[in-house]
Amino acid sequence: MRALPVRRIATTVLCASLLLGTAGPVVAAESDSPQGSAQEAARAPVPEANKLLAQVKTLGDAGGVLTPVTDLLTAVLKADGGQLPAADATKLAAPVKDAITKAAATAPKAPETSVAPEAPALPQTPALPKALPDEDKAAAEPKDDALKALQTAVDTLLKSATGGDVTKVAGAVPPVLTGLVNVVAATLLGSGLPAPDLAGLSALPKAPALS
Template identity: 80%
Template sequence: MRALPVRRIATTVLCASLLIGTAGPVIAAESDSPPSNAQEAARAPVAGADALLAQAKTLGDAGGVLTPVTDLLTAVLKADKGQLPAAEAAKLAEPVKAAITKASAAAPKAPEAPALPQTSTLPEAAALPKAMPDDARAAADPKADALKALQTAVDTLLKAATGGDVAAVAGAVPTVLTGLVNVVAATLLGGGLPAPDLAGLPALPKLPEAKLPAAPNVPQAPALS
């Protein structure tokens, strides 16, 4: 009589084993099955993700410039009389140049204005001005100009910080700080970023628009009699 419970236990274990053996391939098949439409929808990117990623990258590029430049400024301002050993100055200058070069490559290029039609077939046609004057072309790419000016300011600071001229260091540091502010401003104004909405914050100025000069009036050809 004592064998009966043992048989029942063995029978239960056997049934459970058969059930697990039968369900195992089904579970494996379900895990290997392609994702359903609901799963694909859950993995879909955020609406407008490409534009938002571009904005995030724009800020990241600006931040990548700020960090090495501020590291250089901190080292110079903490050094005795603002002087750095040549090796330390070169070590600090390398990431600055790399960051500015990277940000310059990522800066959007200003579109060139289309060439104006030629009027040389008319008699005594007046010469037309350039499609876009140099000053207007420069204003169309403020971020690139700001990055270039910042690199020049950094070079001036490095020269002063390794040349023993304390007065030159004092004059170069504010120029570098202004260059950093210009890079940030150009990034915010020209990077397609959302407008700030902080209460009490003054409105940012708009970038100057490059406009083509008006073409001079061309005299009409005399009518043939």
């Protein structure tokens, strides 16, 4: 009577051993499966993520300037006679100035030249003439120039939109639009963003060389 339970116990132990022996390789195989490799790849960072994030931020900065300026233009063009109450003009001007200031702070600057050691004083010579305006403009940072020009155009528009002369408003709007286009173009040219590949699109002009 006792032989039957012993036999059953031995059979149960044998089955358990076989199950345990096959379970190990199965677990290892799952870790080496294509699904496991895909999970590991999903946890890895995107190649050149920092470079791509910098390009995304550049576009975001440009958009930050576009939105408040276009809001101002829309308000002026929809107003009767292009005239805004002083309070409305001030309210619309504040985000424009903030956006331009922020974009100018993030614009790349030309590298500073190292200062040479002091040399013995030389006899005074006649002062050299100042650089021509075109040379100054070519040596300046294009995006910084575009932002300054845009702010000047916006100031002129605000003055016209609160001065009571409709004809001045009509003449002040196009420079603001041109200023926006210049900001976008300068941002794209100096940001390392990929070149446009739209069929039939003319090539963007090259940025002026910095002296």
